[in-house]
Amino acid sequence: MEPRRAPPDRDIHTSPVTLYGEFTAIGNRKVRYGVSLTEKELIIQRLSSAPVPRNKVLLSLKDCVGSRAYRGEDNTDSAAYFTAYFYPLRKRWMSSGTSRQRVEQGFRLSALQDPGYNLEEAEKWARAVRERSARQQYQRDEVVMSELPRRRMMLLVNPQSGKGQALSLYNSQIQKMLHEADVLHTLVITERQNHARELVRDKLDLAQWDALVIMSGDGLLFEVINGLLERPDWEEAIRMPLAILPGGSGNALAASVHHYSGSTPVSSEELLTSCGFLLCKGLVSRMDLVSVHLISGPRVFSFLSLAWGFVADVDIESEKYRHVGAARFTVGTLVRLASLRVYRGRLAYLPASLDKCKDQPNQTSSLWPASKMYSFSNDNGCPIPEQNSCHSNNSVKVTRSENGLHRNIPQNPPGPQDSLLPPLDQPVPSNWVVVPEEDFVLVLAMYQSHLAEDLLAAPDSALDDGLIHLFYVKAGTSRAALLRLFLAMEKGAHLTTNCQHLVHAKVRALRLEPHSPKGIITVDGEVVEYGPVQAQVHRGLARLITG
Template structure:
């Protein structure tokens, strides 16, 4: 007969979980094999009971546990019950020195008495205690205030069956579906049927039915979901719906960033998917910055990843023809674009973090003062005086008149579903972008204007990764309140540019000492292309070509991360 005991010491109780459980159980396949099992708030310790000395002991960290379930056996005549715990600890990769999460299942048979209901209640007690303790031991990043998803978490999972190499649905079935079952996460699977399907769906959905929205695709589908949420009348509440992502595309930048934020060893392909599935099951929710992007047509988008012009945007869009090969498409696109390297004319200006902080302090010291930089939505924009001029330095100069070239490349599908800002749309176009003047106005004197007007690329990014294998900003976080601005000026050689991207695979490009690469932390920016043709992308999606400006909104959304 199995033994069981508990430690009733109140000092060891937390959230209803008793500090220690102990029991002796048999193996599920062989009743003659017995184990002593102890549970603390941080670990499940298993020791095989035998007559020989030096009994082997295995310790499972509850940080690695996604769930535990209790159940009766298939044999109706068996009075015993069972509980199974599911762990995903880091283990050595096969034929590699690296680490990756690998599934481990621990199952025990409970047969305290001849009453099957009593045995099942004991198995349920253990399963519940393991679930409660593993929830307390979810991996957390220092300095982030996490919330926890409600349990059970009603989840809508949107899958784009055409993303990446067209294997997203199969990847979900093979690698994620079982894990969600182990974690007792109920979900509804929605297969998207056309571009902007997800956007339309979440714009109209009854979000009270869902505790989380999860994307199984590339970054483009999450772009649709975020903008659909922000177009709702109840956008303030809607955008608080926790968002998750499972990598099913070829870029998977946000998924790679979330994995990086969890302080886990590097992972790619199915290993990255397993890691993101694990993070989803643990159910920690942290803040996510969004960036408000204004186009010349007065359309407004919300971005979670990047705004790009020049080399990066060209590679992203032109490499679509190699989508069937997966993530390597970006390497192929890079080599092709290097062969015919382009230079783009335009003007770039930005509001440095230090200047933004100074303006904020000034506003705090004078509560009665009105914002210096009104929203683009304002009915009466405040123009700058004739004597005001942008900040200058040895690398920077004064912006001239704004450009009115709005030509669009005919070779690309341009995002056109975003509704223009109008007086009647003010509820959906909030929050106000107080740092941005109108696109027809000069930038404020607190902004810095780049003197160079010939660029190879401009990249504004707000996550650590630009793709699975491109570590664009090693120090970035999902909630740092920053736009990380990188640009490369004309004059860089093809080999030097290639070296930069190869170094980006390890996040070492900022330390290369390349004189053509500039990196700045900013809160807002404006880009005015002068070249008649080109591509601008937001989160990897082509948008209207022409003047564009953007401002970060710290912590506007919520992200399932760890």
């Protein structure tokens, strides 16, 4: 039957019906449905001569990832079909909160014996559902976002991450979701450490791709980001939209992306479904990156955290428990609490409140594509056009100065300038806060909300706020107090525990000088050289598919 406008039915929808049709169910031609499409909803009502309770289904187009039309396998059947795929938030069984659950709605169209006409009508419905679903993305009061053109994505999977289930989860869940959303993609299985970094740095023709999707823990994304920023065309490369699908044991960025979407906390495969849904919706946001300088090597770029002390120890020492998945961090925390270590060192930082450009973003005229990009490059960290930023002075050539420290010599590497950071062998500027030499239990710099799936370390963090959330715990805290702190962090309540040894500051740059001879420093969960380190945030430098 040709779609037509439905009679007014103001009790079931808030916007006018733009398309109406009556179809049969797939697999049961005796069941008939009246289907109404508004700008915001797909409304399905079973048609029956007798009253049927609760026979209306309302599905929000914000939850729709795609719709397609097709012919059946029986060539003698003139009917056509259209199916729409939704992932609405539903209450979880026997637990609080909600999670996204797949809903598939399909209908059979057989108005005429002409199969071409029926397929044309099915395609009209599928196209209308997709178009109205896409329009919902712009009816938000959140940060400026743009819709990713759905052409082709490269999806990199680390088959060894987490419990080693990333590839099987791709096959069982993600491949189907991307097909439903009509997202073309090519699967690349990484074979070794730094495989992805070398691929995106040396071999990848970015013009062939619209996004790079990482299905792993946080380590693989670390490789990809640094590979992009090591390219000669880094200014263009770092605009490539990235996406994260949780396939590891930490999955901190994936948990952060889910948190930023406003949904209640989830974990494991529910988190994968949520991130898969956001990927299919294809909305691109800015994401801060932090450049981290090491004493005897070039800088690295970080999207998540820098850690020294307790957090870094747990992260690395819990690798032996990787087979238990995210629970490895709980086990590692208990083990490390049993023999708590203290580290001596000096900390300094530039408070955000003292940064003259604290409210000025790394601007673009649009997100996709960006017509003009900016990077922090003057003395105050304010943006200036990128054409001036290629003369960066931030790589290091190792020499020995008179005081025995390594000196940074400008080498003009790729990437934006770090104008807030002096050389590591020079004093910090006078407007920095210097914490005198102190014994620390931990120092943690966060720029996303989550440290792990179940650790909400920086609850008021945002994806592109230009802030580093600096936490440090001074020596003297008891094991019980530290345990309470991490238990409270599961709900993001650790800052309200009144722990006298915990300090939190919002900063733009920092320097850490360990004085203890042994220890672990991690960047995004990856071990880096142990020694003096400093870092600066670059607001909105990268692009991330989020919701």
